[in-house]
Amino acid sequence: MNLEIIKESDEKLLSRKDILAHITYSDATPSKETVISEISKKFKGFITVKKIDTKYGLHEAIVHAYIYDNKDVMNRMVKKGKKQIEKEGKTKPAIEKVDEKKEIETTDTTKEKKPTEGEKAEDKKGDK
Numbered sequence: 001m002n003l004e005i006i007k008e009s010d011e012k013l014l015s016r017k018d019i020l021a022h023i024t025y026s027d028a029t030p031s032k033e034t035v036i037s038e039i040s041k042k043f044k045g046f047i048t049v050k051k052i053d054t055k056y057g058l059h060e061a062i063v064h065a066y067i068y069d070n071k072d073v074m075n076r077m078v079k080k081g082k083k084q085i086e087k088e089g090k091t092k093p094a095i096e097k098v099d100e101k102k103e104i105e106t107t108d109t110t111k112e113k114k115p116t117e118g119e120k121a122e123d124k125k126g127d128k
Contacts, residue, residue: 001025003038006062014077017043017067025059035063043067046074 007020019039023030030038032049039047046068054061068074080088 001030001034001038003035003042003063005042015069015073016077017045019043019063019065019067021063021065023061023063025061029054029061035065039063039065039067045069046071048074048078 002024004022005019006022007018009018011018021039023035023038029052032052035049035052036047039049047065048068049063049065051064052061053064066074066077068077
């Protein structure tokens with residue numbers, strides 16, 4: 001696999017570098033782990049790959065990655081998916097238990113009783 005950096009920019013406010021790279025490969029599209037290992041040969045830090053955009057029919061791809069200086073900053077910035085959270089064992093309960101409140105029964109006497117279908121039919125016969 002051949003990796004060529006297209007664009008590199010510092011994002012000081014977010015404490016990271018934004019990398020845009022072009023890769024060429026011979027077999028299947030490389031996984032994020034293999035791309036991270038290739039980027040780590042050129043840069044030091046904590047690397048996350050945001051996207052691998054392949055070109056149809058070619059063995060080329062554009063990689064968008066971030067390189068963080070600090071692991072704590074990376075953990076705050078990177079959104080984890082459901083599978084990654086479960087893998088780390090930090091699962092949260094799907095439904096939180098809510099305290100049950102007693103409902104007060106109220107009767108509303110202002111509402112009129114609605115006639116049923118049978119009563120409606122009897123009223124129509126009586127009107128004729």
